[in-house]
Amino acid sequence: MSTLPPLHILLAAPRGFCAGVDRAIQIVERALERYGAPVYVRHEIVHNKHVVNRLKAMGAVFVKELDECPDDRPVVFSAHGVPKRVPETARARNMLYVDATCPLVSKVHVEASRHHRNGLEIVLIGHAGHPEVIGTMGQLPEGAIHLIETVEEAQSFTPRDPQKLAYVTQTTLSVDDTAAIVEALQARFPAMAAPHKEDICYATTNRQEAVKALAPRSDLVLVVGAPNSSNSVRLVEVAKRAGAKNARLVQSAADLDRSWFDDVETLGVSAGASAPEELVEDVLTQLAGFRKLTIAEVRVASEDVVFKLPREVA
Structure with missing residues:
Protein backbone atom coordinates (compact mmCIF):
# COMPACT_ATOMS: atom_id res chain seq x y z
CA MET A 1 0.00 0.00 0.00
CA ALA A 100 -34.80 0.02 -29.39
CA THR A 101 -34.53 3.72 -30.30
CA CYS A 102 -34.55 5.79 -27.10
CA PRO A 103 -37.99 7.45 -26.75
CA LEU A 104 -36.23 10.82 -26.29
CA VAL A 105 -34.51 10.35 -29.67
CA SER A 106 -37.86 9.35 -31.19
CA LYS A 107 -39.27 12.64 -29.83
CA VAL A 108 -36.69 14.53 -31.93
CA HIS A 109 -37.66 12.47 -35.00
CA VAL A 110 -41.34 13.35 -34.45
CA GLU A 111 -40.50 17.06 -34.02
CA ALA A 112 -38.42 17.15 -37.20
CA SER A 113 -41.18 15.44 -39.19
CA ARG A 114 -43.80 17.86 -37.82
CA HIS A 115 -41.70 20.90 -38.77
CA HIS A 116 -41.20 19.45 -42.26
CA ARG A 117 -44.95 18.90 -42.71
CA ASN A 118 -45.49 22.51 -41.64
CA GLY A 119 -43.20 23.70 -44.42
CA LEU A 120 -40.26 24.66 -42.19
CA GLU A 121 -36.60 24.25 -43.04
CA ILE A 122 -34.82 22.37 -40.23
CA VAL A 123 -31.47 22.89 -38.54
CA LEU A 124 -30.08 19.94 -36.56
CA ILE A 125 -27.44 20.84 -33.98
CA GLY A 126 -25.21 17.79 -33.58
CA HIS A 127 -22.03 15.94 -34.52
CA ALA A 128 -21.53 14.69 -38.08
CA GLY A 129 -21.27 10.91 -38.38
CA HIS A 130 -22.85 10.12 -35.01
CA PRO A 131 -25.49 7.36 -35.41
CA GLU A 132 -28.14 9.52 -33.75
CA VAL A 133 -27.51 12.34 -36.24
CA ILE A 134 -27.57 9.91 -39.19
CA GLY A 135 -30.87 8.51 -37.88
CA THR A 136 -32.48 11.94 -37.40
CA MET A 137 -31.36 13.25 -40.80
CA GLY A 138 -32.63 10.01 -42.36
CA GLN A 139 -36.20 10.71 -41.20
CA LEU A 140 -36.72 13.22 -44.02
CA PRO A 141 -35.80 13.65 -47.70
CA GLU A 142 -32.21 14.68 -48.45
CA GLY A 143 -31.68 18.41 -48.00
CA ALA A 144 -34.61 18.91 -45.59
CA ILE A 145 -32.29 19.01 -42.55
CA HIS A 146 -29.08 21.06 -42.29
CA LEU A 147 -26.45 19.93 -39.76
CA ILE A 148 -24.76 22.66 -37.71
CA GLU A 149 -21.86 21.71 -35.42
CA THR A 150 -20.36 25.05 -34.32
CA VAL A 151 -21.18 28.69 -33.52
CA GLU A 152 -19.20 29.65 -36.66
CA GLU A 153 -21.47 27.47 -38.82
CA ALA A 154 -24.52 29.01 -37.12
CA GLN A 155 -23.23 32.48 -38.01
CA SER A 156 -22.67 31.61 -41.69
CA PHE A 157 -25.79 29.47 -42.32
CA THR A 158 -28.19 30.89 -44.92
CA PRO A 159 -31.76 29.53 -44.84
CA ARG A 160 -34.15 29.69 -47.79
CA ASP A 161 -36.56 31.80 -45.72
CA PRO A 162 -35.58 33.13 -42.26
CA GLN A 163 -39.27 33.21 -41.31
CA LYS A 164 -39.69 29.48 -41.96
CA LEU A 165 -37.00 27.88 -39.83
CA ALA A 166 -36.92 25.44 -36.89
CA TYR A 167 -34.17 23.69 -34.94
CA VAL A 168 -33.79 20.33 -33.20
CA THR A 169 -30.72 18.90 -31.45
CA GLN A 170 -28.89 15.66 -30.82
CA THR A 171 -29.82 14.43 -27.32
CA THR A 172 -26.26 13.90 -26.01
CA LEU A 173 -24.59 17.28 -26.61
CA SER A 174 -22.83 19.65 -24.24
CA VAL A 175 -25.60 21.79 -22.75
CA ASP A 176 -23.38 24.90 -22.78
CA ASP A 177 -22.06 24.43 -26.33
CA THR A 178 -25.57 23.89 -27.64
CA ALA A 179 -26.88 26.98 -25.84
CA ALA A 180 -24.17 29.07 -27.56
CA ILE A 181 -25.13 27.71 -31.01
CA VAL A 182 -28.84 28.27 -30.36
CA GLU A 183 -28.10 31.81 -29.17
CA ALA A 184 -26.16 32.55 -32.37
CA LEU A 185 -29.03 31.21 -34.51
CA GLN A 186 -31.74 33.03 -32.55
CA ALA A 187 -29.84 36.33 -32.78
CA ARG A 188 -29.97 36.02 -36.58
CA PHE A 189 -33.36 34.32 -36.93
CA PRO A 190 -35.68 35.44 -34.11
CA ALA A 191 -38.68 33.70 -35.72
CA MET A 192 -36.93 30.28 -35.60
CA ALA A 193 -39.16 27.63 -33.96
CA ALA A 194 -37.69 25.88 -30.90
CA PRO A 195 -38.50 22.45 -29.43
CA HIS A 196 -41.50 22.42 -27.05
CA LYS A 197 -39.16 20.84 -24.51
CA GLU A 198 -35.36 20.76 -24.51
CA ASP A 199 -34.05 18.04 -26.91
CA ILE A 200 -30.90 17.38 -24.86
CA CYS A 201 -32.05 14.54 -22.64
CA TYR A 202 -32.51 14.73 -18.87
CA ALA A 203 -29.73 12.18 -18.30
CA THR A 204 -27.15 14.10 -20.35
CA THR A 205 -28.04 17.31 -18.50
CA ASN A 206 -27.95 15.68 -15.04
CA ARG A 207 -24.59 13.98 -15.65
CA GLN A 208 -23.07 17.23 -16.88
CA GLU A 209 -24.43 19.15 -13.86
CA ALA A 210 -22.98 16.56 -11.46
CA VAL A 211 -19.56 16.83 -13.13
CA LYS A 212 -19.75 20.65 -12.99
CA ALA A 213 -20.45 20.39 -9.25
CA LEU A 214 -17.38 18.27 -8.48
CA ALA A 215 -14.88 19.52 -11.12
CA PRO A 216 -13.76 22.74 -9.34
CA ARG A 217 -12.81 20.66 -6.29
CA SER A 218 -10.99 17.97 -8.29
CA ASP A 219 -7.31 17.68 -9.28
CA LEU A 220 -8.38 15.06 -11.81
CA VAL A 221 -11.75 13.83 -13.08
CA LEU A 222 -12.12 10.30 -14.49
CA VAL A 223 -15.07 9.61 -16.77
CA VAL A 224 -15.81 5.93 -17.34
CA GLY A 225 -17.11 5.53 -20.88
CA ALA A 226 -16.30 4.66 -24.48
CA PRO A 227 -14.43 6.98 -26.88
CA ASN A 228 -17.32 6.71 -29.37
CA SER A 229 -19.87 7.63 -26.68
CA SER A 230 -20.86 11.25 -27.34
CA ASN A 231 -22.19 11.91 -23.84
CA SER A 232 -19.05 10.43 -22.20
CA VAL A 233 -16.69 12.54 -24.32
CA ARG A 234 -18.79 15.63 -23.50
CA LEU A 235 -18.40 14.90 -19.74
CA VAL A 236 -14.60 15.11 -20.08
CA GLU A 237 -14.93 18.47 -21.86
CA VAL A 238 -17.40 19.74 -19.25
CA ALA A 239 -15.06 18.73 -16.40
CA LYS A 240 -12.12 20.64 -17.90
CA ARG A 241 -14.21 23.76 -18.53
CA ALA A 242 -15.76 23.65 -15.07
CA GLY A 243 -12.36 23.89 -13.36
CA ALA A 244 -10.89 20.39 -13.00
CA LYS A 245 -7.10 20.55 -13.30
CA ASN A 246 -7.29 17.56 -15.64
CA ALA A 247 -9.88 15.08 -16.93
CA ARG A 248 -9.53 11.71 -18.65
CA LEU A 249 -11.83 9.22 -20.35
CA VAL A 250 -11.23 5.60 -19.33
CA GLN A 251 -13.03 2.54 -20.70
CA SER A 252 -12.31 0.36 -17.68
CA ALA A 253 -10.03 -0.15 -14.67
CA ALA A 254 -7.45 -1.67 -17.07
CA ASP A 255 -6.81 1.84 -18.48
CA LEU A 256 -5.69 3.29 -15.13
CA ASP A 257 -2.04 4.29 -14.72
CA ARG A 258 -0.87 4.52 -11.12
CA SER A 259 1.38 7.50 -11.90
CA TRP A 260 -1.68 9.63 -12.81
CA PHE A 261 -2.60 9.84 -9.12
CA ASP A 262 0.77 10.71 -7.53
CA ASP A 263 -0.06 14.41 -7.17
CA VAL A 264 -3.83 14.00 -6.88
CA GLU A 265 -5.52 14.71 -3.55
CA THR A 266 -9.12 14.88 -4.79
CA LEU A 267 -10.40 12.76 -7.66
CA GLY A 268 -13.78 13.22 -9.34
CA VAL A 269 -15.38 10.08 -10.83
CA SER A 270 -18.35 9.86 -13.19
CA ALA A 271 -19.61 7.60 -15.97
CA GLY A 272 -21.33 8.16 -19.28
CA ALA A 273 -24.95 7.09 -19.81
CA SER A 274 -23.93 3.86 -21.57
CA ALA A 275 -21.38 2.72 -18.95
CA PRO A 276 -22.53 0.05 -16.45
CA GLU A 277 -22.02 0.70 -12.74
CA GLU A 278 -19.83 -2.39 -12.39
CA LEU A 279 -17.14 -0.60 -14.46
CA VAL A 280 -17.19 2.28 -11.95
CA GLU A 281 -16.91 -0.23 -9.09
CA ASP A 282 -13.93 -1.88 -10.82
CA VAL A 283 -12.23 1.52 -11.13
CA LEU A 284 -12.75 2.21 -7.41
CA THR A 285 -11.40 -1.26 -6.52
CA GLN A 286 -8.29 -0.61 -8.62
CA LEU A 287 -7.80 2.81 -7.02
CA ALA A 288 -8.08 1.22 -3.56
CA GLY A 289 -5.06 -0.88 -4.54
CA PHE A 290 -3.09 2.32 -5.20
CA ARG A 291 -4.16 4.40 -2.18
CA LYS A 292 -6.48 4.40 0.79
CA LEU A 293 -9.77 5.98 -0.33
CA THR A 294 -12.39 8.26 1.19
CA ILE A 295 -15.56 8.48 -0.91
CA ALA A 296 -18.24 11.19 -0.90
CA GLU A 297 -21.17 11.31 -3.32
CA VAL A 298 -21.96 14.59 -5.09
CA ARG A 299 -25.64 14.34 -6.03
CA VAL A 300 -27.39 17.01 -8.11
CA ALA A 301 -30.59 15.13 -9.05
CA SER A 302 -32.49 11.91 -8.54
CA GLU A 303 -33.73 9.94 -11.55
CA ASP A 304 -36.77 7.67 -11.62
CA VAL A 305 -37.50 7.63 -15.37
CA VAL A 306 -38.50 4.25 -16.81
CA PHE A 307 -39.46 3.64 -20.46
CA LYS A 308 -41.88 0.90 -21.50
CA LEU A 309 -40.59 -2.01 -23.55
CA PRO A 310 -41.95 -2.52 -27.10
CA ARG A 311 -44.80 -5.06 -27.36
CA GLU A 312 -42.56 -7.49 -29.33
CA VAL A 313 -40.57 -8.21 -26.14
CA ALA A 314 -42.80 -6.90 -23.32
Whole structure:
Protein backbone atom coordinates (compact mmCIF):
# COMPACT_ATOMS: atom_id res chain seq x y z
CA MET A 1 0.00 0.00 0.00
CA SER A 2 1.21 3.51 -0.84
CA THR A 3 2.62 5.85 1.80
CA LEU A 4 0.78 8.70 0.08
CA PRO A 5 -2.15 10.31 1.95
CA PRO A 6 -5.69 9.03 1.32
CA LEU A 7 -7.24 9.79 -2.07
CA HIS A 8 -10.50 11.72 -1.69
CA ILE A 9 -13.06 10.53 -4.23
CA LEU A 10 -15.99 12.73 -5.27
CA LEU A 11 -18.46 10.36 -6.91
CA ALA A 12 -20.89 12.02 -9.32
CA ALA A 13 -24.60 11.25 -9.04
CA PRO A 14 -26.39 10.65 -11.27
CA ARG A 15 -23.88 8.72 -13.38
CA GLY A 16 -23.92 5.71 -15.68
CA PHE A 17 -26.95 4.08 -17.29
CA CYS A 18 -29.92 6.22 -18.30
CA ALA A 19 -33.44 4.91 -18.89
CA GLY A 20 -32.98 4.73 -22.68
CA VAL A 21 -29.81 2.65 -22.42
CA ASP A 22 -31.35 0.39 -19.77
CA ARG A 23 -34.39 -0.17 -22.02
CA ALA A 24 -32.27 -0.92 -25.12
CA ILE A 25 -30.18 -3.54 -23.29
CA GLN A 26 -33.32 -5.13 -21.83
CA ILE A 27 -34.81 -5.33 -25.34
CA VAL A 28 -31.87 -7.41 -26.60
CA GLU A 29 -31.95 -9.63 -23.49
CA ARG A 30 -35.73 -10.18 -23.77
CA ALA A 31 -35.48 -10.86 -27.52
CA LEU A 32 -32.88 -13.56 -26.82
CA GLU A 33 -35.15 -15.09 -24.14
CA ARG A 34 -38.25 -15.02 -26.36
CA TYR A 35 -36.82 -15.93 -29.76
CA GLY A 36 -33.59 -17.74 -28.85
CA ALA A 37 -30.14 -17.07 -30.31
CA PRO A 38 -29.06 -15.64 -32.60
CA VAL A 39 -30.73 -12.23 -32.41
CA TYR A 40 -29.18 -9.69 -34.76
CA VAL A 41 -28.48 -6.11 -33.66
CA ARG A 42 -27.90 -3.33 -36.20
CA HIS A 43 -24.93 -1.31 -34.86
CA GLU A 44 -23.77 -1.32 -31.23
CA ILE A 45 -26.95 -1.35 -29.13
CA VAL A 46 -25.27 1.31 -26.94
CA HIS A 47 -21.75 2.69 -27.18
CA ASN A 48 -20.00 0.44 -24.69
CA LYS A 49 -17.71 -2.47 -25.55
CA HIS A 50 -18.31 -4.18 -22.17
CA VAL A 51 -22.09 -4.22 -22.74
CA VAL A 52 -21.73 -5.35 -26.36
CA ASN A 53 -19.36 -8.20 -25.44
CA ARG A 54 -21.71 -9.44 -22.70
CA LEU A 55 -24.65 -9.50 -25.13
CA LYS A 56 -22.49 -11.25 -27.77
CA ALA A 57 -21.75 -13.97 -25.23
CA MET A 58 -25.53 -14.41 -24.76
CA GLY A 59 -26.07 -14.89 -28.51
CA ALA A 60 -26.48 -11.39 -29.98
CA VAL A 61 -24.84 -10.84 -33.38
CA PHE A 62 -23.86 -7.23 -34.11
CA VAL A 63 -23.92 -6.10 -37.74
CA LYS A 64 -23.49 -2.82 -39.61
CA GLU A 65 -26.40 -3.14 -42.03
CA LEU A 66 -29.57 -5.18 -42.56
CA ASP A 67 -28.12 -6.98 -45.59
CA GLU A 68 -25.93 -8.92 -43.13
CA CYS A 69 -29.07 -10.32 -41.40
CA PRO A 70 -31.09 -13.36 -42.50
CA ASP A 71 -34.82 -12.80 -43.10
CA ASP A 72 -35.89 -15.41 -40.55
CA ARG A 73 -34.19 -14.07 -37.39
CA PRO A 74 -35.17 -11.06 -35.24
CA VAL A 75 -33.18 -7.84 -35.61
CA VAL A 76 -32.96 -5.04 -33.03
CA PHE A 77 -32.27 -1.42 -34.00
CA SER A 78 -29.89 0.43 -31.67
CA ALA A 79 -30.83 3.05 -29.06
CA HIS A 80 -29.45 5.85 -31.26
CA GLY A 81 -32.25 5.57 -33.83
CA VAL A 82 -32.18 4.64 -37.51
CA PRO A 83 -33.02 6.34 -40.82
CA LYS A 84 -36.58 5.64 -42.08
CA ARG A 85 -35.26 3.42 -44.89
CA VAL A 86 -34.10 0.79 -42.34
CA PRO A 87 -37.51 -0.29 -40.96
CA GLU A 88 -38.96 0.12 -44.48
CA THR A 89 -36.39 -2.40 -45.78
CA ALA A 90 -37.09 -4.75 -42.84
CA ARG A 91 -40.84 -4.63 -43.56
CA ALA A 92 -40.25 -5.29 -47.27
CA ARG A 93 -38.29 -8.43 -46.30
CA ASN A 94 -40.99 -9.51 -43.78
CA MET A 95 -38.39 -9.43 -40.99
CA LEU A 96 -39.29 -9.38 -37.32
CA TYR A 97 -37.64 -6.19 -36.05
CA VAL A 98 -37.65 -4.53 -32.64
CA ASP A 99 -36.90 -0.82 -32.47
CA ALA A 100 -34.80 0.02 -29.39
CA THR A 101 -34.53 3.72 -30.30
CA CYS A 102 -34.55 5.79 -27.10
CA PRO A 103 -37.99 7.45 -26.75
CA LEU A 104 -36.23 10.82 -26.29
CA VAL A 105 -34.51 10.35 -29.67
CA SER A 106 -37.86 9.35 -31.19
CA LYS A 107 -39.27 12.64 -29.83
CA VAL A 108 -36.69 14.53 -31.93
CA HIS A 109 -37.66 12.47 -35.00
CA VAL A 110 -41.34 13.35 -34.45
CA GLU A 111 -40.50 17.06 -34.02
CA ALA A 112 -38.42 17.15 -37.20
CA SER A 113 -41.18 15.44 -39.19
CA ARG A 114 -43.80 17.86 -37.82
CA HIS A 115 -41.70 20.90 -38.77
CA HIS A 116 -41.20 19.45 -42.26
CA ARG A 117 -44.95 18.90 -42.71
CA ASN A 118 -45.49 22.51 -41.64
CA GLY A 119 -43.20 23.70 -44.42
CA LEU A 120 -40.26 24.66 -42.19
CA GLU A 121 -36.60 24.25 -43.04
CA ILE A 122 -34.82 22.37 -40.23
CA VAL A 123 -31.47 22.89 -38.54
CA LEU A 124 -30.08 19.94 -36.56
CA ILE A 125 -27.44 20.84 -33.98
CA GLY A 126 -25.21 17.79 -33.58
CA HIS A 127 -22.03 15.94 -34.52
CA ALA A 128 -21.53 14.69 -38.08
CA GLY A 129 -21.27 10.91 -38.38
CA HIS A 130 -22.85 10.12 -35.01
CA PRO A 131 -25.49 7.36 -35.41
CA GLU A 132 -28.14 9.52 -33.75
CA VAL A 133 -27.51 12.34 -36.24
CA ILE A 134 -27.57 9.91 -39.19
CA GLY A 135 -30.87 8.51 -37.88
CA THR A 136 -32.48 11.94 -37.40
CA MET A 137 -31.36 13.25 -40.80
CA GLY A 138 -32.63 10.01 -42.36
CA GLN A 139 -36.20 10.71 -41.20
CA LEU A 140 -36.72 13.22 -44.02
CA PRO A 141 -35.80 13.65 -47.70
CA GLU A 142 -32.21 14.68 -48.45
CA GLY A 143 -31.68 18.41 -48.00
CA ALA A 144 -34.61 18.91 -45.59
CA ILE A 145 -32.29 19.01 -42.55
CA HIS A 146 -29.08 21.06 -42.29
CA LEU A 147 -26.45 19.93 -39.76
CA ILE A 148 -24.76 22.66 -37.71
CA GLU A 149 -21.86 21.71 -35.42
CA THR A 150 -20.36 25.05 -34.32
CA VAL A 151 -21.18 28.69 -33.52
CA GLU A 152 -19.20 29.65 -36.66
CA GLU A 153 -21.47 27.47 -38.82
CA ALA A 154 -24.52 29.01 -37.12
CA GLN A 155 -23.23 32.48 -38.01
CA SER A 156 -22.67 31.61 -41.69
CA PHE A 157 -25.79 29.47 -42.32
CA THR A 158 -28.19 30.89 -44.92
CA PRO A 159 -31.76 29.53 -44.84
CA ARG A 160 -34.15 29.69 -47.79
CA ASP A 161 -36.56 31.80 -45.72
CA PRO A 162 -35.58 33.13 -42.26
CA GLN A 163 -39.27 33.21 -41.31
CA LYS A 164 -39.69 29.48 -41.96
CA LEU A 165 -37.00 27.88 -39.83
CA ALA A 166 -36.92 25.44 -36.89
CA TYR A 167 -34.17 23.69 -34.94
CA VAL A 168 -33.79 20.33 -33.20
CA THR A 169 -30.72 18.90 -31.45
CA GLN A 170 -28.89 15.66 -30.82
CA THR A 171 -29.82 14.43 -27.32
CA THR A 172 -26.26 13.90 -26.01
CA LEU A 173 -24.59 17.28 -26.61
CA SER A 174 -22.83 19.65 -24.24
CA VAL A 175 -25.60 21.79 -22.75
CA ASP A 176 -23.38 24.90 -22.78
CA ASP A 177 -22.06 24.43 -26.33
CA THR A 178 -25.57 23.89 -27.64
CA ALA A 179 -26.88 26.98 -25.84
CA ALA A 180 -24.17 29.07 -27.56
CA ILE A 181 -25.13 27.71 -31.01
CA VAL A 182 -28.84 28.27 -30.36
CA GLU A 183 -28.10 31.81 -29.17
CA ALA A 184 -26.16 32.55 -32.37
CA LEU A 185 -29.03 31.21 -34.51
CA GLN A 186 -31.74 33.03 -32.55
CA ALA A 187 -29.84 36.33 -32.78
CA ARG A 188 -29.97 36.02 -36.58
CA PHE A 189 -33.36 34.32 -36.93
CA PRO A 190 -35.68 35.44 -34.11
CA ALA A 191 -38.68 33.70 -35.72
CA MET A 192 -36.93 30.28 -35.60
CA ALA A 193 -39.16 27.63 -33.96
CA ALA A 194 -37.69 25.88 -30.90
CA PRO A 195 -38.50 22.45 -29.43
CA HIS A 196 -41.50 22.42 -27.05
CA LYS A 197 -39.16 20.84 -24.51
CA GLU A 198 -35.36 20.76 -24.51
CA ASP A 199 -34.05 18.04 -26.91
CA ILE A 200 -30.90 17.38 -24.86
CA CYS A 201 -32.05 14.54 -22.64
CA TYR A 202 -32.51 14.73 -18.87
CA ALA A 203 -29.73 12.18 -18.30
CA THR A 204 -27.15 14.10 -20.35
CA THR A 205 -28.04 17.31 -18.50
CA ASN A 206 -27.95 15.68 -15.04
CA ARG A 207 -24.59 13.98 -15.65
CA GLN A 208 -23.07 17.23 -16.88
CA GLU A 209 -24.43 19.15 -13.86
CA ALA A 210 -22.98 16.56 -11.46
CA VAL A 211 -19.56 16.83 -13.13
CA LYS A 212 -19.75 20.65 -12.99
CA ALA A 213 -20.45 20.39 -9.25
CA LEU A 214 -17.38 18.27 -8.48
CA ALA A 215 -14.88 19.52 -11.12
CA PRO A 216 -13.76 22.74 -9.34
CA ARG A 217 -12.81 20.66 -6.29
CA SER A 218 -10.99 17.97 -8.29
CA ASP A 219 -7.31 17.68 -9.28
CA LEU A 220 -8.38 15.06 -11.81
CA VAL A 221 -11.75 13.83 -13.08
CA LEU A 222 -12.12 10.30 -14.49
CA VAL A 223 -15.07 9.61 -16.77
CA VAL A 224 -15.81 5.93 -17.34
CA GLY A 225 -17.11 5.53 -20.88
CA ALA A 226 -16.30 4.66 -24.48
CA PRO A 227 -14.43 6.98 -26.88
CA ASN A 228 -17.32 6.71 -29.37
CA SER A 229 -19.87 7.63 -26.68
CA SER A 230 -20.86 11.25 -27.34
CA ASN A 231 -22.19 11.91 -23.84
CA SER A 232 -19.05 10.43 -22.20
CA VAL A 233 -16.69 12.54 -24.32
CA ARG A 234 -18.79 15.63 -23.50
CA LEU A 235 -18.40 14.90 -19.74
CA VAL A 236 -14.60 15.11 -20.08
CA GLU A 237 -14.93 18.47 -21.86
CA VAL A 238 -17.40 19.74 -19.25
CA ALA A 239 -15.06 18.73 -16.40
CA LYS A 240 -12.12 20.64 -17.90
CA ARG A 241 -14.21 23.76 -18.53
CA ALA A 242 -15.76 23.65 -15.07
CA GLY A 243 -12.36 23.89 -13.36
CA ALA A 244 -10.89 20.39 -13.00
CA LYS A 245 -7.10 20.55 -13.30
CA ASN A 246 -7.29 17.56 -15.64
CA ALA A 247 -9.88 15.08 -16.93
CA ARG A 248 -9.53 11.71 -18.65
CA LEU A 249 -11.83 9.22 -20.35
CA VAL A 250 -11.23 5.60 -19.33
CA GLN A 251 -13.03 2.54 -20.70
CA SER A 252 -12.31 0.36 -17.68
CA ALA A 253 -10.03 -0.15 -14.67
CA ALA A 254 -7.45 -1.67 -17.07
CA ASP A 255 -6.81 1.84 -18.48
CA LEU A 256 -5.69 3.29 -15.13
CA ASP A 257 -2.04 4.29 -14.72
CA ARG A 258 -0.87 4.52 -11.12
CA SER A 259 1.38 7.50 -11.90
CA TRP A 260 -1.68 9.63 -12.81
CA PHE A 261 -2.60 9.84 -9.12
CA ASP A 262 0.77 10.71 -7.53
CA ASP A 263 -0.06 14.41 -7.17
CA VAL A 264 -3.83 14.00 -6.88
CA GLU A 265 -5.52 14.71 -3.55
CA THR A 266 -9.12 14.88 -4.79
CA LEU A 267 -10.40 12.76 -7.66
CA GLY A 268 -13.78 13.22 -9.34
CA VAL A 269 -15.38 10.08 -10.83
CA SER A 270 -18.35 9.86 -13.19
CA ALA A 271 -19.61 7.60 -15.97
CA GLY A 272 -21.33 8.16 -19.28
CA ALA A 273 -24.95 7.09 -19.81
CA SER A 274 -23.93 3.86 -21.57
CA ALA A 275 -21.38 2.72 -18.95
CA PRO A 276 -22.53 0.05 -16.45
CA GLU A 277 -22.02 0.70 -12.74
CA GLU A 278 -19.83 -2.39 -12.39
CA LEU A 279 -17.14 -0.60 -14.46
CA VAL A 280 -17.19 2.28 -11.95
CA GLU A 281 -16.91 -0.23 -9.09
CA ASP A 282 -13.93 -1.88 -10.82
CA VAL A 283 -12.23 1.52 -11.13
CA LEU A 284 -12.75 2.21 -7.41
CA THR A 285 -11.40 -1.26 -6.52
CA GLN A 286 -8.29 -0.61 -8.62
CA LEU A 287 -7.80 2.81 -7.02
CA ALA A 288 -8.08 1.22 -3.56
CA GLY A 289 -5.06 -0.88 -4.54
CA PHE A 290 -3.09 2.32 -5.20
CA ARG A 291 -4.16 4.40 -2.18
CA LYS A 292 -6.48 4.40 0.79
CA LEU A 293 -9.77 5.98 -0.33
CA THR A 294 -12.39 8.26 1.19
CA ILE A 295 -15.56 8.48 -0.91
CA ALA A 296 -18.24 11.19 -0.90
CA GLU A 297 -21.17 11.31 -3.32
CA VAL A 298 -21.96 14.59 -5.09
CA ARG A 299 -25.64 14.34 -6.03
CA VAL A 300 -27.39 17.01 -8.11
CA ALA A 301 -30.59 15.13 -9.05
CA SER A 302 -32.49 11.91 -8.54
CA GLU A 303 -33.73 9.94 -11.55
CA ASP A 304 -36.77 7.67 -11.62
CA VAL A 305 -37.50 7.63 -15.37
CA VAL A 306 -38.50 4.25 -16.81
CA PHE A 307 -39.46 3.64 -20.46
CA LYS A 308 -41.88 0.90 -21.50
CA LEU A 309 -40.59 -2.01 -23.55
CA PRO A 310 -41.95 -2.52 -27.10
CA ARG A 311 -44.80 -5.06 -27.36
CA GLU A 312 -42.56 -7.49 -29.33
CA VAL A 313 -40.57 -8.21 -26.14
CA ALA A 314 -42.80 -6.90 -23.32
